[in-house]
Amino acid sequence: MKAEDEKYCVECGQAIHVKAEVCPFCGVRQPIFYANQPFQQQNRSLQDDRWLPALLFCVFLGSFGAHRFYLGQIGTAVIQLVTLGGCGIWWLIDLIMIVVGKYKDADGQYIKSPINNN
Numbered sequence: 001m002k003a004e005d006e007k008y009c010v011e012c013g014q015a016i017h018v019k020a021e022v023c024p025f026c027g028v029r030q031p032i033f034y035a036n037q038p039f040q041q042q043n044r045s046l047q048d049d050r051w052l053p054a055l056l057f058c059v060f061l062g063s064f065g066a067h068r069f070y071l072g073q074i075g076t077a078v079i080q081l082v083t084l085g086g087c088g089i090w091w092l093i094d095l096i097m098i099v100v101g102k103y104k105d106a107d108g109q110y111i112k113s114p115i116n117n118n
């Protein structure tokens with residue numbers, strides 16, 4: 001049974017302290033999402049831990065290309081910075097893409113969204 005102050009490790013499924021960042025049983029770092037959901041559910045919906053920072057960067061500093069700098073897309077980040085987020089339009093498109101999980105990082109990997117988990 002899982003106590004109130006415990007969660008399940010995403011890797012080995014052991015009950016660990018809810019605030020534990022690293023599992024003491026297997027040493028795997030825990031994601032920030034789904035901290036209190038059962039093990040099987042966690043595995044099915046495991047998220048990209050870059051999604052929330054990328055979203056926040058985009059919301060608050062998106063017109064300066066902050067999310068692109070964060071995701072390693074320096075080239076387009078500089079262009080976005082100079083054009084102030086493509087006059088807001090480019091910024092808006094990026095924001096929507098991040099929210100729905102269709103945004104790709106510098107390596108072409110999707111930044112998976114917990115909202116639309118395809």
Ligand SMILES: [Zn+2]
Pocket residue numbers: 009010011012013014023024025026027028
């Ligand atoms: Zn573990």
